[in-house]
Amino acid sequence: MLELAEQVMELTGSRTAIRFVPLPTDDPRQRRPDIERARRLIGFEPRVQLREGLKRTIADFETRLAESASPDGAPHAAVGPQLTERAA
Numbered sequence: 001m002l003e004l005a006e007q008v009m010e011l012t013g014s015r016t017a018i019r020f021v022p023l024p025t026d027d028p029r030q031r032r033p034d035i036e037r038a039r040r041l042i043g044f045e046p047r048v049q050l051r052e053g054l055k056r057t058i059a060d061f062e063t064r065l066a067e068s069a070s071p072d073g074a075p076h077a078a079v080g081p082q083l084t085e086r087a088a
Helices: 003-010 036-042 049-067
Strands: none
Touching: 003 049
């Protein structure tokens, strides 16, 4: 998860600190995602590398947030400087 958070921060230009908080008592200590079930049930096969997928997702969010900006051009409340001021 730390590596993922670091990649998102790098791609968005965020300078926000990563916070480490205690896990809930019922949270699994380690996740081991396995796409075999998705392959078997719905024929899922990943076609995009993680970094490229993150770039596409970030661009999509930027577009959606820009479209939902107020009429005076102010960004949506959920948009931080890492999304509105990032160089393309």
